[in-house]
Amino acid sequence: MQMKLTEDMVDGKDNCIPLTNGPIRMSLMEAKLWYTFLEVGTEMIINRTGRRMFPYVEFSLRGLDPVGLYDVMFDIIPASNKCFKFLNNKWVPIGKKEHEFKTQPFKHPDSPRIGSEWMARKISFEKVKLSNRPGSKSGIFTLHTQQKYLVRISLVKHEKGGEVSVVEYPIQATTFIAVTAYNNRKVADLKINSNPYSKAFRYPVKSLPIDVSPIN
Amino acid sequence: MQMKLTEDMVDGKDNCIPLTNGPIRMSLMEAKLWYTFLEVGTEMIINRTGRRMFPYVEFSLRGLDPVGLYDVMFDIIPASNKCFKFLNNKWVPIGKKEHEFKTQPFKHPDSPRIGSEWMARKISFEKVKLSNRPGSKSGIFTLHTQQKYLVRISLVKHEKGGEVSVVEYPIQATTFIAVTAYNNRKVADLKINSNPYSKAFRYPVKSLPIDVSPIN
DNA sequence: ATCTTTCCCACCTAGGTGTGAACC
DNA sequence: ATGGTTCACACCTAGGTGGGAAAG
Numbered sequence: 001m002q003m004k005l006t007e008d009m010v011d012g013k014d015n016c017i018p019l020t021n022g023p024i025r026m027s028l029m030e031a032k033l034w035y036t037f038l039e040v041g042t043e044m045i046i047n048r049t050g051r052r053m054f055p056y057v058e059f060s061l062r063g064l065d066p067v068g069l070y071d072v073m074f075d076i077i078p079a080s081n082k083c084f085k086f087l088n089n090k091w092v093p094i095g096k097k098e099h100e101f102k103t104q105p106f107k108h109p110d111s112p113r114i115g116s117e118w119m120a121r122k123i124s125f126e127k128v129k130l131s132n133r134p135g136s137k138s139g140i141f142t143l144h145t146q147q148k149y150l151v152r153i154s155l156v157k158h159e160k161g162g163e164v165s166v167v168e169y170p171i172q173a174t175t176f177i178a179v180t181a182y183n184n185r186k187v188a189d190l191k192i193n194s195n196p197y198s199k200a201f202r203y204p205v206k207s208l209p210i211d212v213s214p215i216n
Numbered sequence: 217m218q219m220k221l222t223e224d225m226v227d228g229k230d231n232c233i234p235l236t237n238g239p240i241r242m243s244l245m246e247a248k249l250w251y252t253f254l255e256v257g258t259e260m261i262i263n264r265t266g267r268r269m270f271p272y273v274e275f276s277l278r279g280l281d282p283v284g285l286y287d288v289m290f291d292i293i294p295a296s297n298k299c300f301k302f303l304n305n306k307w308v309p310i311g312k313k314e315h316e317f318k319t320q321p322f323k324h325p326d327s328p329r330i331g332s333e334w335m336a337r338k339i340s341f342e343k344v345k346l347s348n349r350p351g352s353k354s355g356i357f358t359l360h361t362q363q364k365y366l367v368r369i370s371l372v373k374h375e376k377g378g379e380v381s382v383v384e385y386p387i388q389a390t391t392f393i394a395v396t397a398y399n400n401r402k403v404a405d406l407k408i409n410s411n412p413y414s415k416a417f418r419y420p421v422k423s424l425p426i427d428v429s430p431i432n
Numbered sequence: 433a434t435c436t437t438t439c440c441c442a443c444c445t446a447g448g449t450g451t452g453a454a455c456c
Numbered sequence: 457a458t459g460g461t462t463c464a465c466a467c468c469t470a471g472g473t474g475g476g477a478a479a480g
Binding site for chain 4 (some may be wrong): 261267268270397398404407408411412413414415
Binding site for chain 1 (some may be wrong): 448
């Protein structure tokens, strides 16, 4: 659904896409991947032990206070109040969503750092996992299948006197539907072709039954 | 050579060994490993692409200024002005050491952080590599074989006005001799038995030549 | 000849993929 | 019968070991 990404939407000379009206920018490559999936209708596998998100969320920050101390938080929030079904090769709403599991935001392991440090490198949440088993392990988010979610990044600034100020940046491009198995063949093929860890798979050679009757 | 490590040398309730007169403490397990190798005469493999140190350096810090900003630096320095040879199952000095390659200290990738953050977790330099090829890749140290070295940790505190203060902690327990192949069978066996990545090796089964002459 | 160094190798650790059969 | 879920699995990526033959 939605927007296609083109080179001329790039923000300035360093190939970054402004993803919010705030300081969060995704690199061109990363953003392209997300928008490619979004066009097909992103599905994310969830399972009992936790499955990594692919694509994962990676971005850079700008405009922070260089000497201010920040936490960077990652969260997954509902993107719709409906639940969905895959019918006729399309995800269609079919009812109200379930009540969400209680999850806690995941604090980027580099937190807390000063603004200049955050801005100096890419910030990656590649190890975040998605699950359908309730639990409280940090970095594993428990979701409902057939429901729609998106990623929200928050910046927590440590102010003087122990106070904090928080700004939240939901990232629309990361919208996905949680599933235990892919419904859309196009999504599966896209993942196989873009995720280095799944290039592995070869369609199995149908092993014909071998006649083992004794020769006599 | 030197000291054996016993449980009652442990510093306090959390099983740490004070390795210097400063804030650096190695966990009991980690320190035991180092002292075990030290008794045999530690050898570290160096090669052209860089070989990891094993054991590696891992410790915790105490007594820092919780809100002060620090870098933690890792360096390898000469431990002797001699070079050595393995004779009669012992390392013996046989001459003057070569002039050292110019290497730059390796800044722990988490640097800079505030004291409370450094003190909250173990600090590990497991990815440091040793090489015999001169080069300037960060985290790869170029050494001379048959010479003796040790690890020095430095704490760099960022003071107000951009100044820094540095304190250095050479760690005697990490003393080793650089080699391109193990000389002491005991060292090799110790590494095989304590490094998970080398458990792999099985002494090869001598493959007897098979007679493939045609039966006629 | 002797000793050190190089290179390739089998063999691991560690963990990320989608699949199909079985399960519910 | 239908459709979502679970599980073991083959197949990868990525990279750390010491050994032995060969080279220097």
